[in-house]
Amino acid sequence: MPVVQRPALALMLRLAAAFALATLIMLVKYTAGTGVRFGEILFWRAAPTVPILALWLAAQGQLARLRSRRMSAHVRRAVLGMIGMVxxxxxxxxxxxxxxxxxxxTTPLFAVVLSALILSERIGPWRWSAVAAGFAGIVIIAQPGHAHMPPFGTAVGLGAAFMVALISIQIRDLSRTEEPIAIVFWFSALSSVVFVLGLPFFSTAHSPFQWLLLITIGVLGCIAQLLLTAALRFGQVASVIVMDYSSLIWATLYGWLVWDQIPPATTWLGAPLIIGAGVLIAWREHHLSRIPSPLASVANE
Incomplete structure (x- = not known):
């Protein structure tokens, strides 16, 4: 049965997801700073989601909602999702x-590039200009050769955005036949199996406060993933992704309150270019999606 599109609901869900994800990332950074190893944080990010969702569905007699005839697609989503999570x-x-x-x-920038290289989509001057502007913003922020942005850290950050572009397309495809709760459950279940294998190498003794942080990360991760998946179920990727930019407000606030870090001038110069490029791409793709004829899409691009 086709999913009814509800654009306003999708935007609100994505906005809530942006806040939850920004808070989650802050907690991961903070928890690592207390001495908890990264590998164990990844496990606790994924594992609590499995019993939370299973018990909730069992209490309502709805475990059948987890059934799937596309487990191979869930496995592929889990593999990419784990790489993206790292x-x-x-x-x-x-x-x-x-x-x-x-x-x-930069996720929308990579989405455009992937559309051209993998899907052979015709990309016109509007979106290529946005991609160029966005990557110019990256250069301004990264300032190659300066210590403020280590090259390896920059590469990991860009790699994360690239993976999100791939995963968003994958979730959109899964959402045609699978419920958001099933997509979240199977990703968490499959990734937990992999991450648990590393626990003997990463696990250490924790204080009660560190345990509280890990449990909070697991619960908040479950909430954030449900919100993200539901947003893609009720709205187009190009439409809802603009809500992600609100997370910069929370990241800046958390950076100031927790680590006393204020972004330098280069960040404020480069960020508008990246955000503007993403908004332009989202607007252009939304505009093209309303043109019924493929030939008209090319003509208007």
Whole structure:
């Protein structure tokens, strides 16, 4: 049964997801700073989602909602999702929070490039100009050769954005036949199996406060993923992704309150270019999606 599109709901869900994800990333960075190893944080980010969703569905007699005839697609989504998770949470450990968040905004730029290279989509001057402007913003922020943005951290941040572009397309495809809760459950279940194998190498004794942080990361990660998946179920990727830019507000605020970090002038110069490029791409793709004829799409591009 086709999913009814609800653009306003999708935008609100994505806005809530941006806040939840910004808070989650802050907690991951903070928790790592207390001495908890990154590998264990990844496990606790994924594992609590499995019993939370299973118990909730069981209490309502709705475990059948987890059934799927596309497990191979869930496995592919889990593989890409784990790579993306490592990069998404690894970048803030290597970079200031606001800068790593700004790099995540390059996802629409990679989506355009992937559309051209993999899907052979015709990309016109509007979107190629946006891509060029966005990558110019990256150069301004990164300032190649300066210590403020380590090259490896920058590469991880950009890699995370690239993976999000791939995963968003994958989730959109899965959402045609799978419920958001099933997509979230199977990703968490499959990734937890992989991450648990590393626990003997990463696990250490924790204080009650560190346990509280890890549990909060797991619960908040579940909420954020449900919100992200639901937003893609009710709205187009190009439309809802603009809400992600609100996370820069929270990242800047958290960076100031928790680490006393204020982004330098180069970040404020480069960020508008990246954000503007993403908004232009989203607007252009929304405009093209309303043109019924493929030939008209090319003509108007």
């Amino acid at each position: 990069m998404t949470f690894g970048a803030p450990l290597l970079l200031p929070l606001a800068e790593s968040t700004t790099l995540s905004f």
